[in-house]
Each structure stands twice: as structure tokens, then as C-alpha cells.
Amino acid sequence: MTTTHGPRTARRPSVTDVAKLANVSVGTVSNVLNRPERVADATRTRVEKAIAALSFVPNASARQLRAGTITTVGAVLLDIRNPFFTDMARGIEDRIALDDRTLMLASSDEDPKREMRYLRLFEEHGVSGLLVVPSTTEIDHLLAIVDRGLDVVLLDSPSPTPRISSVAVDNIEGGKLAAQHLLAMGHEEITFINGPHSIRQCRDRLAGVELAVQEAGKDPAEVITELTISSLDAAGGELAISSVLDEQGDAVPSAVFCVNDLVAIGVQRTMRRRGLEMVGHMAIVGYDDIDIASELALPLTSVRQPHHELGYRAADILMTAGTPEHVVFQPELVVRASSDPASG
Amino acid sequence: MTTTHGPRTARRPSVTDVAKLANVSVGTVSNVLNRPERVADATRTRVEKAIAALSFVPNASARQLRAGTITTVGAVLLDIRNPFFTDMARGIEDRIALDDRTLMLASSDEDPKREMRYLRLFEEHGVSGLLVVPSTTEIDHLLAIVDRGLDVVLLDSPSPTPRISSVAVDNIEGGKLAAQHLLAMGHEEITFINGPHSIRQCRDRLAGVELAVQEAGKDPAEVITELTISSLDAAGGELAISSVLDEQGDAVPSAVFCVNDLVAIGVQRTMRRRGLEMVGHMAIVGYDDIDIASELALPLTSVRQPHHELGYRAADILMTAGTPEHVVFQPELVVRASSDPASG
């Protein structure tokens, strides 16, 4: 045995090294790698031995440069710590696995700069397609990517243009459902802890709330108090509700609608820490209906959206890439004790 | 303006195209891209205009093939839907961002085959380093990667060899803490819903439980009932506790220790669905102390591990890559109502 454990800095073995060791040409090595049936058994075995001996790992960059093919799909999500998005990611993986693709994931943290950076990174690496939960309404950069010939599917956001596919949930309807419920429960005011309006979902949910208020014959300006936070997680919720409480000397708003469940959890946590009663005093409605919404100390009323299916469908569109498609799912209100003590 | 919107199938523009349009050589284009200060202002502007006009995006494969450098770090986690791991991922990102690297993420779902596949994928793509939460004790494949000159850091798992760096939490101590607590609360039996022993963390936690029982002067075989599940999430917890309840006609075990918080949440959910009382009848202890553990209907006693810091530290070791390091954090028990009704 003459295996040489080279120093860690040694160049990776290449097809040429394998070819030399196996006494064949590089073409044959390539064939063993890609079309083994074209190679005689004896030769193939010899090459495979050489590959093992050198622990050769093909260089994906070189292969891709030459062959142009790639089996990787890129996805940029808003927040990887939000179960809603990781469930979606799982949906994507499940679908693309059927086509033998693998998923590379990145999180923009709702920052358009980061989104651009990752999009760029994926594009430079030549991914075969891109799934994006946009962090801003401005989608020129996505159109530019499409112009360059890459397939893009908007996730969890309707497409403002027929040229880009999208899979979304009706956020106006979602906001409406939440507000209608709170109004029906007799609340005269709704505090809406929302995200930045640059995020489409946030704008739409507000529009839905306004619609519900109007349809109830009331004035949105009088009913709705909107607070905007930049980080759509528990910390954001804590911040928002704290500012309200601080301002009002712990007088609690009668109804709070949160842009997502994580934010609602932050609100609940803050209330509890301050020793403030929620049941009977403050109704809370979240959004997404993440898995644990029903398991919370105060089970959370929430607007349910398909998680897994959203990702699966988007990936499906990407994989079958024909003319752009635009799918819209309908949300559903799930009432629990956080807004209705009488429930479950 | 003579911008040509080529068909979607058109080849991506290359440096050659840019060079032609700007009337310079490809070398100059490359310089504009990588060392702009070496290029005369006028030339640089001309090249930049050409880049914009063609919406040129450099081909990362080609660059990497030639230059050998890469700014991407790969991480393979056990379960991307577990907040413990996504918090860790955030820690990794925060650290590598300091060195201008980006993170590509993948989830093995505790499946060694998937782990291997992603590891391979990352290696073929020439990542500059690899962070892995191993899905099995067998780490020969990781050693092989190290032999090929790539830096690998084990995450959330102690390294069985000095050659591979690792950042871990003492899982024996963690298991011990949980069991000691349950014994101190007067429980004579402990049902441990554990993951497969091929996962190091699971084995160690069991060892810790056994140790605690022995130190209390009791016989582990009599005290401990271990159930093994393959999917370490809420669904796994539901499955495990259901099998116990079905078998025993809803006689509930007096103390249940779960290999992680997600599993514990599944147990709680099942108990609630079956209308079985937990407080005063069944103590539950989880592991990880994920963010929402304290917000649950029945706040969950849990063994806290550093999340963010684990990832941050591992990435730090990778970035400073000298001799292998082995870091071990100590866990901490957080007692809540799920195991101690008298608490908070």
C-alpha cells in the first residue's frame, strides 16, 4: 500500500491524477463518473480504485463551468427562525427532491440589502432556480434576474407582474378575517402591530383590517392604531407592546392584532412579565398559525396559512417552469382563547 | 440606446462580451471587477457601463475554478425546524459575516445518508469550511473530508478525535441534571423519550440519567424506561407517549424526560387531547430551553444550552482555523411548572 497522505495544503486530486493512476485517459475517468455503462467492467473497476485511493472528489465548479448543468435550487426566506418559513422550506425540499435537486437556504432577515446579496450569490453560483420571499415591494432586481434567463418564483407574495410566478396567500382576506373577528367580539379599537409597509404582506393585512372596519360602518382612522416594528419576531412584539403600555401607564388596549404569531408571543410574554391580565381584558390575534400556537399558555387565535404546501407548490412551479403561474391560497381564522375565552 | 433583450435561453454574458462592448481586454474587465484601483478612471467607467448594459453577472464557477477562493461556508444541521438549530445557525452567520462569508444551510433530518449527500455537495462546491451537527457517531466520512484538506468543525457534539474541532455541551451532565431534579421531586420512575443511540447527544443524555440514578443509590434498570423515537420533534413525542398510554390504559407515567423541547411539546399536546391531567400527575422535563418553553400552557422545565453562542463559537474556530480546538459548554436546569407546580 502506497497511499500518500499529502499535507493539508496539497491541491485536490483532479481527473488527471485519477487518469494517471489508473492508466487511462481523462475522458474515460469522466465516463466512469457520468456514463459508467460505456466503460468496460475491468477499466471501470480500475478507475474506481484509483478514485478511492486518491479520495478524489469531483470539482463542481469545473463541471458546472463546462457542462452548464446544476442541480441546486436557492431560496431566500424572510426569517429562518420563524417556523412558518422553515415549514415552507421543508415543502420546497420535499418537492425538489423528486427531481433530485438540493436546496440551499438563506435568510434575509427582512433586509432588502441582505436579500440582494444572497440572490446575487445564488445567481453567481448558477443555481437552476430561485425561490424568494421578497423583503420589499420593489422587485426590479427580480425582474432583472428573470431577464437574465433564470426562473424565479415569488413565495408568500403575489406577483406584481405576470412575468414572475408567485404563490401567495390572500393577505387582505387574512387581515379582514382577523379584524372582523375582533369587531364581532365587540372591540371598538384595534391595535395592529404591523411590519414595515415595504413588505407586501404587511401592507395587505392592514388593507384587510381597514376593509373590515369600513364594512362594519366604522371609521378606520378611529378604530385602528397601527404600530410598526422592524423585526417581526417575539422581540419586536415585546418592544411594540411595551411602548404602548409605557405610554398609557399600563392601560391595556382591548384588542391587539399581530402581524405574525412570533410577535404575538412576544406580546403575551410582556403582559405576563408586567403582571397584566389578558383574558377578559385584551384580545390577541396572531398570524400564520404556527404549530405551537395552540399549545401556548394562552392559546393563540391566529390566521392560518398553508405552510408546507406554499413551499411545495412554489417549488413545483419552478420545476415544471412553463408560463408563469399565479397561485393564491385562502387563509382561515382559527379562534382560540387569546381572543375568545369561551372557546376551546 | 441599443440594449438587446436577448431571449431567455441566451448564454449569460461573459467578461469577453463586456470587454468587446467596452473596447478593452478581458484582463481589464477582470481588474475592474477585482482591483478597480489599478484601472484608469475613464476606462473603469466605460467598463462599468458595459457591465450595466449587459447586466453582466460574473460566473462564480469560473472564478472559483481559476482563483480557488471561495467565501461560502456550509453547515449541515439535524433539523431545520427546531429553533435550537436555527438559533445556532444565526450564531454561525453572525460570526462568519465578520469575515465577509456567507452561509449555506442544509438539514439532514437526522438521516446519515442525507448528511453525507449534503456534505458531499458542499465539498464539491468547494466551500471554505464545514460545520456539521453529526447525525451519527460514525465520523469516518468527516475524517476523510479533513484528510482532503477541508476544515470541519463538529457542532453540538464532542469530537471523538483530536483532529477535528468541536463545540459541544456536556450532555451527560444535562441528562444528569434532568434526572436529579426528577428524583429530588420524589419520582421513583423516569420514562425517557430518547432519540436513536447512533446520535451521540442521545446516548450521552441517557448515560447522564443512569449516572444520576446510580448516585441516588438506585438501580437504573428499575427506575428508567427508555423509549426510542426516530423523529425528534412534536410528532415523535406524540407517537411515543401515545404508545405508552395505549399500553397502560391511560395510566400516566409519573415522570417523563424528553430528549428535546419539541418532543416534550408533543407529549403535552397528546395529554391534553386525551383529556389527561399533567400537573400533579406527570412531571415533564424537556431539553434545549427553546424560546417558547416558558410561554407554553404548561411552562416547560428544560435543560438550557447556549444556542447562539454554540454556533458563533464553532464558526469562530473555523474562521481562525489553527490547531483543532475542543470547547465544552455546561448546561443548566431551568425549573418550571411542568415538573414543579410550586415554581414560578
Next chain:
DNA sequence: GTGAAAGCGCTAACAT
């Protein structure tokens, strides 16, 4: 400051 040319590792014609 800029151009010409070699070559990274691989695949796919094309020869043999």
C-alpha cells in the same frame, strides 16, 4: 494602465 495568453478541472465531440 492595458493587452495577450496560459491554464484552473471538467465534459463532450470526435478519432481511433
Next chain:
DNA sequence: ATGTTAGCGCTTTCAC
């Protein structure tokens, strides 16, 4: 069935 070779897009000497 196997070998030879061109070339993918880029960076990097080395000339000028």
C-alpha cells in the same frame, strides 16, 4: 471501448 482535444469564464502573470 478508449484516447485526444477544444473550450466553458475567469484570473493572473508577463509584456509593452
